[in-house]
Each structure stands twice: as C-alpha cells, then as structure tokens.
Amino acid sequence: MIFFSKSDKVTFYSILPLVVGILGFFLTIGLFTAYQALPSFMQFGSDLLITSIWRPADDPHLEAYGLAAPFIGSLYASTLATLIILPLSVALTFSITEILPRRIGGFLRVIIEIMGGLPTVVYGLWGAVVLAPYLRDYVMKPLHQYLGFIPIFSCRPITGYSVLTASLVLAVATTPYVTALLIEGYNMIPSKYKEGILCLGATKYEAFKLLFGLLKPYVIASSLLGFSRALGETTIVALTIGNTMRFTLCVFNPTHTIPSLIASQFESAGLYMYALPTLFAGGFLLLIASSVISYVGIKMLYAWRERVRV
Amino acid sequence: MSAYAIEVSNLRVRVRGLDVLRGVDLKVRRNTILVIMGPSGSGKSTLLRTLNRLTDFIDGINVEGSVVVLGRDVFTIDPCELRRKVVLVSQEPNPFPHMTIFDNVALPAKLNGIARNKQELYEVVKWALEKVMLWDEVKNRLRDYPHSLSGGQRQRLCLARALAAKPEILLLDEPTANIDPSNTFKIEESLRELREELTIVMVTHMPHQAVRVADHVALLYDGIIVEEGPAKEVFMNPKNDITNKFLRGAI
Ligand SMILES: Nc1ncnc2c1ncn2[C@@H]1O[C@H](COP(=O)(O)OP(=O)(O)O)[C@@H](O)[C@H]1O
Ligand SMILES: [Mg+2]
Numbered sequence: 295m296i297f298f299s300k301s302d303k304v305t306f307y308s309i310l311p312l313v314v315g316i317l318g319f320f321l322t323i324g325l326f327t328a329y330q331a332l333p334s335f336m337q338f339g340s341d342l343l344i345t346s347i348w349r350p351a352d353d354p355h356l357e358a359y360g361l362a363a364p365f366i367g368s369l370y371a372s373t374l375a376t377l378i379i380l381p382l383s384v385a386l387t388f389s390i391t392e393i394l395p396r397r398i399g400g401f402l403r404v405i406i407e408i409m410g411g412l413p414t415v416v417y418g419l420w421g422a423v424v425l426a427p428y429l430r431d432y433v434m435k436p437l438h439q440y441l442g443f444i445p446i447f448s449c450r451p452i453t454g455y456s457v458l459t460a461s462l463v464l465a466v467a468t469t470p471y472v473t474a475l476l477i478e479g480y481n482m483i484p485s486k487y488k489e490g491i492l493c494l495g496a497t498k499y500e501a502f503k504l505l506f507g508l509l510k511p512y513v514i515a516s517s518l519l520g521f522s523r524a525l526g527e528t529t530i531v532a533l534t535i536g537n538t539m540r541f542t543l544c545v546f547n548p549t550h551t552i553p554s555l556i557a558s559q560f561e562s563a564g565l566y567m568y569a570l571p572t573l574f575a576g577g578f579l580l581l582i583a584s585s586v587i588s589y590v591g592i593k594m595l596y597a598w599r600e601r602v603r604v
Numbered sequence: 605m606s607a608y609a610i611e612v613s614n615l616r617v618r619v620r621g622l623d624v625l626r627g628v629d630l631k632v633r634r635n636t637i638l639v640i641m642g643p644s645g646s647g648k649s650t651l652l653r654t655l656n657r658l659t660d661f662i663d664g665i666n667v668e669g670s671v672v673v674l675g676r677d678v679f680t681i682d683p684c685e686l687r688r689k690v691v692l693v694s695q696e697p698n699p700f701p702h703m704t705i706f707d708n709v710a711l712p713a714k715l716n717g718i719a720r721n722k723q724e725l726y727e728v729v730k731w732a733l734e735k736v737m738l739w740d741e742v743k744n745r746l747r748d749y750p751h752s753l754s755g756g757q758r759q760r761l762c763l764a765r766a767l768a769a770k771p772e773i774l775l776l777d778e779p780t781a782n783i784d785p786s787n788t789f790k791i792e793e794s795l796r797e798l799r800e801e802l803t804i805v806m807v808t809h810m811p812h813q814a815v816r817v818a819d820h821v822a823l824l825y826d827g828i829i830v831e832e833g834p835a836k837e838v839f840m841n842p843k844n845d846i847t848n849k850f851l852r853g854a855i
Contacts, residue, residue, distance in 0.1 A: 493766075494691060494765070495684045495688030500715065
C-alpha cells in the first residue's frame with residue numbers, strides 16, 4: 295500500500311482485526327436479530343406493524359401478533375421524556391456552569407454524575423410505588439378535569455400506570471446523563487468565544503444563550519442520544535407504563551413499549567411458535583430506529599463541525 | 605465632563621500572590637490614542653482588562669486603587685453596562701462561528717438596543733464594516749459564515765463588531781499580533797480615523813506599531829509605568845533607560 299510507510303503498515307494490519315471485529319459484530323447483531331425475527335415477519339407480514347395484538351396459542355394457527363402499539367408507544371414515551379429532559383438539563387447546565395458558586399456547582403455536578411449511574415430499577419421502583427399514585431391523584435385527575443378537551447388529557451386516569459408516569463421517570467433517570475453531556479460540551483467551547491461575548495457587555499444569561507447557540511447541534515445530538523437511551527430503557531418502563539397492548543394519544547392510558555413487552559413476555563415466549571420470533575421482530579424494529587436516530591445525530595454533529603470549525 | 609476618558613491612580617493588581625501591577629497611574633484624554641507598550645508579561649493585558657472589569661473573571665485576583673472611566677468609578681457601576689461602553693477586542697480573532705458575518709456585527713447593536721428596526725440595523729452594520737474597510741470585501745456575502753474569511757479579515761470583523769456596540773472607549777489587546785501586514789495596515793488606518801469618534805487604548809509589544817498610531821505612549825515594565833508622554837517626545841527623547849532599551853529592541 296503506497297500511502298503507508300513500513301511501520302505504519304504494521305500498525306495498520308495490527309489494528310485491522312479490531313476494525314473488522316467491530317463492523318462484524320454490528321452486522322452480526324443486526325443479522326442475528328433479523329434472522330430470528332424472520333418466521334414472524336413471514337407469518338404475519340405487514341400485520342405485525344399495523345395491528346396491536348398479543349395472542350399466543352398452543353395451536354400456531356391461532357397465534358396472532360402485532361407490534362404497532364408497543365412500537366409507537368416506545369417512540370411516544372421517549373419523545374415525551376426527551377421533551378422533559380431538554381429544558382431540565384439546559385437549566386441545570388446553566389446553573390452549574392454560570393450561576394452557582396463553583397463549589398456548590400461542582401458538588402451538584404458530582405451528584406448528577408452519580409445519579410446518571412444509578413441502577414434504573416431504583417428509579418423504576420420509586421416511579422411505580424411513589425410517583426404513579428401521586429401523579430394520578432394530584433396531577434392527572436385535575437388535568438383531566440380541567441383540560442380534558444385536549445386529546446392528550448382526554449382519558450380518565452385509573453391506575454396511574456401510564457405513558458405519562460413512564461415518561462416522567464424516564465426523564466428523571468436520563469436527565470443526569472444528558473446534563474453531563476451538555477456540561478462537557480459547554481466547557482469545550484473555546485474560551486475566546488466566551489470572552490468575545492462578555493467583552494460586548496452581555497449578561498450571564500445573554501452569554502449563555504449565545505454560547506448555547508454555538509453548541510446547538512451538539513445539544514440536538516445529546517438529546518438524540520438521550521432519546522436513544524430512553525428508547526432502550528426496560529426496567530423503568532416495565533414497572534410504570536401499565537403493560538397493555540393498546541396505544542392511544544392520551545398520556546393517562548397504559549400502553550407497552552418494545553422493551554417492556556420483551557421483558558414481560560420473554561419467559562413464556564418459548565412455549566409458542568411465533569412469540570419469540572415476534573419479540574425479536576420488536577427488537578429488530580428498535581435496532582433500526584435507534585441506529586437511524588444515532589446516525590442522524592452524528593451526521594448533524596459532523597456537518598456542524600465542518601461549518602463552525604470550533 | 606472631565607477631559608479624560610480614563611483616570612487610573614495607584615492601581616495594584618495581584619493574582620494569587622503574584623504582583624502583576626504595582627501602582628499604576630494613567631490618564632487618557634478623550635479622542636486620543638494611547639498605546640501601552642512593554643515586553644511580554646509586563647502586565648499590559650491585565651491593565652487593559654481592569655478598565656472594563658474583565659478582570660472579574662480571573663480567579664484569585666485582587667484589585668486595589670482607583671479606576672475612573674467616563675467620569676465614574678468602575679467598581680461601583682454595573683460591569684455589563686460598563687463593558688457596553690468600553691469594548692475590548694482581543695488578540696485572537698473570535699467572530700462567533702455559528703453566526704453569519706452580518707449577524708456577528710449586528711449582535712452588539714441588538715444587545716445595546718442601538719437599532720430600532722431592520723433598516724437601522726443594516727445601517728449600523730454597514731457603518732461598522734465600512735469603518736474597518738471590510739464592507740467592499742464582504743458586502744456580497746453578508747450571509748456567509750466567518751470561516752470563509754482570512755485571519756486578518758476576521759480580526760477586522762471583530763473590530764467592526766466592537767464598533768457596532770457604539771462604545772465610547774475601545775480597548776485593543778495586540779489586535780494585529782497574528783495577522784499579515786496589509787490587514788495590519790488597514791486596522792491602523794481605521795484606528796486613526798476612529799479617534800474622531802472615540803477614545804482608544806491599544807496594547808502592543810511592537811514599538812514600530814506605536815510609532816505609526818499613537819498620540820500618547822506609555823511603557824509598562826514589570827507592573828510599573830516607567831515612562832509616558834506624547835508619542836513624538838518619547839520616541840525622540842526617551843528619558844528612561846528601560847524605554848531606551850525597549851525601543852532599541854534590547855528587551
Ligand atoms: N489569569 C491569570 N492567572 C495567573 N496569572 C496571570 C493571569 N493573568 C495574568 N497573569 C500573570 O500576570 C503577569 C502579566 O500578564 P499579562 O497582563 O498577560 O502581561 P502582558 O499582556 O504584558 O504579556 C504574567 O506574569 C502572568 O503570568
Ligand atoms: Mg497580553
């Protein structure tokens with residue numbers, strides 16, 4: 295190879311297995327999931343994507359599955375969670391980097407990093423036992439009573455296990471992660487730009503606003519990463535979303551997500567012919583969605599770097 | 605109104621135990637250009653930054669003495685308000701990379717509430733870009749981003765951005781340190797014209813630049829002003845030995 299010197303060539307060939315290995319692993323996971331899902335796709339075709347049903351049966355002819363509700367439920371819950379995460383983590387970033395005294399800010403940052411690493415089952419249990427009944431009595435009921443004409447508040451809250459509860463707990467659990475990303479990004483902004491805006495007499499708030507504008511694609515990419523995380527989160531959702539094969543826009547209703555469906559059905563799925571392949575089909579859909587979202591985020595980040603050259 | 609835009613007396617600055625400025629006295633007349641010369645590390649940037657309280661952002665700094673700018677004690681007024689009237693251009697060009705050329709210049713005008721509508725904003729931007737002789741070079745690409753400009757053009761863009769704040773005092777910290785002679789010439793030319801409208805304090809470590817633009821010069825050495833006066837006098841007859849050495853390039 296003409297581009298490499300001899301020693302570079304050695305380096306190149308020694309890292310080659312790693313590169314090929316990673317690519318291979320990505321492909322293997324994708325293909326394995328697709329292969330396992332194949333029987334279900336063949337049997338149910340497009341019904342798998344447009345119906346919402348989970349009906350296992352000993353006689354394979356009587357089995358019927360459709361993943362529309364959990365798939366849309368996944369996207370819906372993650373979207374709601376992201377909409378909550380974004381303002382929260384921006385506000386936290388502003389407080390920690392610009393407003394709070396350095397020591398308190400630093401302490402808060404450590405707490406946030408720790409919270410980001412907590413096992414999500416802790417959040418899930420809290421959400422199921424404490425938050426769900428509280429939300430039902432003090433938030434959902436009033437919202438339904440006074441703003442029931444808005445479609446997302448139009449259904450009567452019953453158990454408290456719902457899209458809203460799941461999204462909120464997801465948001466609480468994921469905000470530390472996104473905040474940590476934002477703080478890191480904010481601190482990466484070269485100091486000359488910070489000085490530039492302060493030299494013009496901007497207030498802290500104006501300066502933060504401008505610098506965050508500079509960081510915008512990074513913020514969007516971080517949100518997409520947060521979204522991806524929420525999309526894959528299992529325990530929290532399984533404990534709080536109510537696990538029901540039905541999707542409605544109303545946030546007080548229970549539903550399923552793909553991970554909560556897999557978690558709740560995996561054990562018995564082996565007993566039926568098409569149950570396990572259908573769970574794999576759900577995993578495959580999630581894998582595609584997550585890959586596309588990450589790809590978009592990364593592309594945005596690259597395009598921004600090219601234009602901005604920070 | 606005082607004839608002086610800036611009056612500094614007995615200014616002492618310490619940064620974490622290090623004496624950076626050790627009793628500086630300085631007066632700058634309105635509508636003149638003062639050039640502060642001195643070798644690296646003599647405290648020029650620090651002195652400049654006390655004038656609009658950018659020193660507030662340095663950890664462990666301790667400032668004593670009196671700094672009166674535009675007739676007011678800088679330590680008793682709102683620092684943001686101060687910085688809107690006393691704008692600093694730093695050594696490294698730093699136009700905001702995510703904003704267009706136009707928006708970069710328009711930003712301070714918006715922050716300071718200088719323009720009331722789009723037309724006025726356009727006029728301010730045009731005026732500022734003309735002042736730095738950049739208008740003809742960028743008028744057809746105001747919607748481009750600053751990375752399409754050369755380093756020297758970017759620095760002139762920053763100067764235009766500072767001017768669009770309509771400051772009364774302009775502080776420049778080695779504004780031409782990283783740029784080519786032709787852009788340096790344009791900046792120096794702009795500064796001489798701008799003197800009609802505002803007061804300028806420029807820092808440089810290059811004596812020949814001071815010769816070209818200064819009305820007054822001051823030589824800062826190790827945190828003390830060792831000599832100051834009208835530019836001609838100081839250059840023709842330096843009274844201090846250190847000045848002599850500095851002008852000969854010996855320190
Ligand atoms: N933020 C700071 N932290 C620590 N030391 C500083 C800081 N700013 C300036 N100093 C010290 O003050 C002295 C003068 O610095 P400066 O004002 O930048 O000089 P000049 O601009 O003339 O090169 C130097 O010794 C420098 O190390
Ligand atoms: Mg300096």
